[in-house]
Amino acid sequence: MARRALVLVEGGPWGCGLLYVQAAQRLGLRPIILSADPASTQYDYFAAERTETIRVDTDDLDALVRECSQLRETYGIAGITSQEEEVYxxxxKLCRHFNLPGPNPVSTERCCDKFTQRELLAGAGVPMPAYRVAVNATEVESSAAEIGLPVVLKPTVGGGSSGVRLCRNADEIAEHTAYLLSGKHIRLPSPTQRKWLCSPRILVEEFAQGPLYWADMMGDQTIGIGTGDFGPAPHFVYRGSIIPAPLTDDEHEHIADVSLSCLRALGxxxxxxxxxxxxxxxxxxxxxxxxxxxxAPGPQMVQLAYGVDLIKEHIKLAIGDELDLRKRHSYIAGARHLVADHDGTLDWISGDSRAADVPGVAEAKFYVALKTPIVRKGDWRDCIGHVIAASSSLAQTEAILQRAVDLIDWSITPFPTVDE
Incomplete structure (x- = not known):
């Protein structure tokens, strides 16, 4: 009998890709990664797992179909999935071609366009900040004037806060509009992003002020609600997060109800x-x-807090197995995101093993190697590591995280100036 395989379309840098590989292996599946650039350093962390990676244009559905058809000559493909929004x-579409469980491609595509998403949510009466869409600098300026400063500018496609910035005056609006229209915020263009580059659209939004929360859903079930905080404006780079968030029952129910409204509105x-x-x-x-x-580290935090492995359950869903979303315990899980404070070359970084030894710490991890050039982008790429911990109380979890972070240090030598 052919061994059952799980096909992962792109693995994802520093994120949950390795966790998907390990979860697949625990389920007795052989993970196979299809990637446009499997030789990229972002896949170095799969080496220890001896994961098979295959080069294929992941923007080309026909190429993916051909590759999966060839794999079926050797393996029984149990499921196909990804953790990357750009290819989801x-x-x-790939799942539908092979009659496998998978996300609705039409709904997913509409959701990944932030303006289309806003329009669908607004039509369903879901509460949102005021917004406009603009295609040039003049429209961005007039939209910001209609909404009122400050505003948040973001591209209509993309994730990880790439290209997202708080703009407090006309100069910042003009500067960031030019940056977005140049396309410099795009890392590896997906088909949607290439389409955006040909006909760029910018979302201009009211700056919604207040505590940040997020809801982790699986199907129509709210697994948990967390809270977090960002580093200094004008960017939105996570510095810390906690799950479950300290909410009243009514507040939790309110967020869960709005979450379900979002799912219904977006299909x-x-x-x-x-x-x-x-x-x-x-x-x-x-x-x-x-x-x-x-x-990451969101799924790890959910597992620490509730004992629910969202990655394993996602894979089980993709291969047609029955889900088990029962909560097995209740702890307070938290994370501190390690963020570089200036650009330069990473000379040294240390303390991860000492931090990992602190009682209550589940993981202390660096994402970058020595001598790596650090060039901050104002998005998820600015994070160079994280520490995750859990305990029975919020105060204790925060104390554990602080104790661990205090043991970590690094040195970044600024790049030489033009004069130097």
Missing amino acids: ATVG LGWGPTCIEFRWTKLGPVVIEVNPRLGG
């Missing part, structure tokens, strides 16, 4: 969804709906 709609409800909110004076308003799991 394509994964849905989602299969598989994982991560929904971000700000709690304003009007209550929770939706900042973004992501038709995927939240990025």
